[in-house]
Amino acid sequence: MFNTVRVMAICAMAFASLSATSALADEPILIKFSHVVADATPKGQGALLFKQLVEERLAGKVKVEVYPNSSLFGDANELEALRNNDVQLLAPSLAKFEQYTKQLQVFDLPFLFDDLDAVNRFQKRAKGRQLLRSMEDHNIVGLAYWHNGMKQLSATRALNMPGDANGLSFRIQPSAVLEAQFGQVGANSQKLPFSEVFKALQSGQVQGAENPWSNIYSQKLHEVQPFISETNHGVLDYMLVSNSRFWYGIPHQIRMELEAIIDEVTYVVNKQAEAANQADRQRIVDSGRSQVINLTAEQRQAWRDAMRPVWEQFQGQIGSDVIKAAQTVNRKHRE
Numbered sequence: 008m009f010n011t012v013r014v015m016a017i018c019a020m021a022f023a024s025l026s027a028t029s030a031l032a033d034e035p036i037l038i039k040f041s042h043v044v045a046d047a048t049p050k051g052q053g054a055l056l057f058k059q060l061v062e063e064r065l066a067g068k069v070k071v072e073v074y075p076n077s078s079l080f081g082d083a084n085e086l087e088a089l090r091n092n093d094v095q096l097l098a099p100s101l102a103k104f105e106q107y108t109k110q111l112q113v114f115d116l117p118f119l120f121d122d123l124d125a126v127n128r129f130q131k132r133a134k135g136r137q138l139l140r141s142m143e144d145h146n147i148v149g150l151a152y153w154h155n156g157m158k159q160l161s162a163t164r165a166l167n168m169p170g171d172a173n174g175l176s177f178r179i180q181p182s183a184v185l186e187a188q189f190g191q192v193g194a195n196s197q198k199l200p201f202s203e204v205f206k207a208l209q210s211g212q213v214q215g216a217e218n219p220w221s222n223i224y225s226q227k228l229h230e231v232q233p234f235i236s237e238t239n240h241g242v243l244d245y246m247l248v249s250n251s252r253f254w255y256g257i258p259h260q261i262r263m264e265l266e267a268i269i270d271e272v273t274y275v276v277n278k279q280a281e282a283a284n285q286a287d288r289q290r291i292v293d294s295g296r297s298q299v300i301n302l303t304a305e306q307r308q309a310w311r312d313a314m315r316p317v318w319e320q321f322q323g324q325i326g327s328d329v330i331k332a333a334q335t336v337n338r339k340h341r342e
């Protein structure tokens with residue numbers, strides 16, 4: 008639960024830092040929004056829509072600068088930069104918060120969510136909402152969940168059954184769950200920043216990766232990965248986050264307007280993400296550069312059975328209450 012004492016403390020600190028800058032009170036509040044993907048992706052579009060709506064509704068009061076493609080900060084330093092208030096908005100993938108909370112690792116568990124609708128339901132329920140507040144001790148406040156999409160497995164060889172991944176090395180985000188997931192199918196993994204994925208695949212440093220269609224297409228990963236298996240084995244979503252002290256230091260009325268804009272942008276991003284991913288899937292098929300492999304129900308079940316032990320492995324860290332709450336959102340509730 009949102010702890011009242013903690014909120015008051017954050018507000019007091021925020022007020023102090025606001026007073027310190029009151030000499031600049033007539034200056035618009037500057038919000039730098041940094042991210043690591045291309046503009047033509049669900050997150051990239053969300054950042055641009057946020058900027059547009061703020062410019063329309065809060066002109067002269069708030070100014071937004073958007074920095075896509077790791078052009079300001081990348082995976083290695085963006086969260087530290089946020090905590091230092093060198094950047095005020097980020098939307099890292101949920102796999103990138105492990106250092107600040109283990110609970111968000113629930114989103115990395117393979118085959119936990121049947122589809123993006125199930126993810127959506129979990130994020131809207133009490134347990135999902137609570138996780139937005141799970142990093143406040145680290146001066147990070149979660150403002151919203153933004154969808155990208157379900158992940159697919161790409162590689163230099165066709166991956167039909169789990170054994171096909173044996174011995175390959177996959178690029179992963181910095182998540183122990185993802186490392187364990189690939190370990191379950193006899194594969195190795197390397198944690199690399201998103202900005203390095205194309206080069207690592209092109210040079211053969213790694214032979215495979217996992218990403219939603221929009222990231223595969225916008226980074227041209229299909230041009231260096233001849234096979235993509237449509238596994239939908241996990242989700243890659245984002246948490247829109249700010250520096251707590253900065254956020255609660257924004258004058259109340261302006262913050263309310265910003266939060267209303269965020270709600271509106273979140274609705275648009277989450278409504279359009281699935282269609283954007285399907286459009287990029289089709290572009291990949293049409294390019295003829297990579298073969299998209301449709302798994303049979305039996306093949307998909309084999310991947311599920313192979314990776315499923317990861318749930319038990321991380322249950323202690325994530326919390327069985329969180330995992331149970333996530334399981335109930337699938338239409339067909341399975342243990």
Ligand code: SIN
Pocket residue numbers: 043044098099100155180200201218222243
């Ligand atoms: C992102 O979509 O922000 C990047 C995800 C990744 O690192 O694979």
